Amino acid sequence: MGYLDKSTITVDAILTNRGRELLSQGTGTGNFQITKFAVADDEVDYGLYNTAHPLGSNYYGAVIENMPVLEATPDETQIMRYKLVTITGNDLTRFGSVVIPQIVIQGTTLPANKTIYLYFDPTQGTNTITIRPITTYTDSSSETESVYTLMLADSTLASVEVVNPATGLVSANNRGSIVANGLEFNIKALNKTGTTSVSIYGGSSGAVYNFTLSTTASA
């Protein structure tokens, strides 16, 4: 028995549902191949960083640093929601100060409750919505990222088609959610009433946009 090397933090990872699904198909190309990592801080509230701490600057982050961290969940649609991001070069200064980008859905104005309604009875209203995300920094500065990831939690309510690039309908994973990569998506209501969540992530920025999708037969 030896002493653990404490210069390295060691943590155990768990497979996500998607990871388990791919692992069952093997570890060859296109299946279970881990190639990169990202870092998140889902449960951190930066409002707890207290620059007025009575013990001084060493304690500004004490509350955050001592908070308990929850265990991982295997549902890939519910974890890694808020990713840490590396910002370098001109982006550190070009807006005067560092800006965290946000995603906007072009051509669609969401109501205040951020709920999109789709009607699977086409006589009652639209049954399909086109999602074309764009990443904005300021009112006058925006750009399209190389890829966006759209996650639909409940595939029994709607289908997702990637229309740019035109790769077609995306299959649900074994937990019934859909994860699609592309630049433009069509979400179409299926014949079932319900409410589910949709999240869109910028593939480079990590910016996230969440809305609720409600499917119904009639208004």
Add this chain to the structure above:
Amino acid sequence: MAYNIFTQFVAADDITTIRANEVTTGLWTGDTGSLSAVYTSSVQVANSGEFYYDLYNGASPTTSDIQFSVAYGHVSGGGSPTLATNANSTLPTQVIYSQYRNILLAEDVEKFSFNGVDSNDIYVINIQRARLKQAIDPGNWQLGLSGSNGIFTFIDNSGLGTAVAGNLVANNVYEIRSGSLTAGLYTANTQSFGLVFPDFGVMILSPSAISSSVGLTGSNSVVDAKTKYPALNQPYAPYTGSAATSYQYQHEGLVRSISGSMAAGSPFIARSAESITSTNYFVRLKNSNYNYSNNPTYYTGSNPQNVLEPFRVKPITYATTIGLYNDQNELLAVAKLSRPVQKSTDKEALIRVRLDY
């Protein structure tokens, strides 16, 4: 765009060689290592009892799990009705012997052999697949049997480091010998009572050796064995003749012997073994990376979303979660840190993420 959330692993530097670790747990339901009572299912016995008995860890099969099965095999169908006496006979004892012979013995080997002597019949203990995981942990199991000579316990001789060689499909097969986990092999009796095939989760016992040593007395003759001693719960040796006209349930005697041993305080103790493949991913958070966050509490305003005032001059973030992705941006594995790790332009972090599968 100079925003980036992903860092590519460099295989040679960041991913260590895969290696296998052996993990052992209790063999029985709930990862318990000791089974002190077993129960049969009347439904299972009615459906397939002439071939084998499933043994449960609870009285109700609907709320308990199969732990292992017990069967009896005879090379020429002894104890089963012949087709001459029963045209509908399924020859269960011959089926069982042939089945295990074909699976466990080398090609063209006709019979199991114990102590250098071929055996026409065998008892089989077959661990349920869900309990087994990958293998029985050799050297860490103990079977108790009761009979007219008392309670006897059996272990394997894997501690001697010599596997049984020849005429076997597997190469890590050990003899079943008299002994206990606490005292080791019983040196005064080096007789082999059978063979354990850890990778198959199967124990093959010699009925003649077990019967004479433990004292499985009496013959069930041509009477249905499961009803012969219903009140006495007495273990007995199997009937091996050819005069049977109905199914004899030859394994009933071994079930009663195991059950009787458990009732007398000698449980069936065993562990399962499983090789876990581990891959280490070294996550290096360099000083210039991951110093900003998309966390909605990290910024203020809506357009633009400006970083909170304390982090504008000296950006600080707190990492709690590492996600491992493939090239399709699919999250395949996730690890949580035990506490938030501060990251800033003057701090780096090296995190080793271990993934077992």
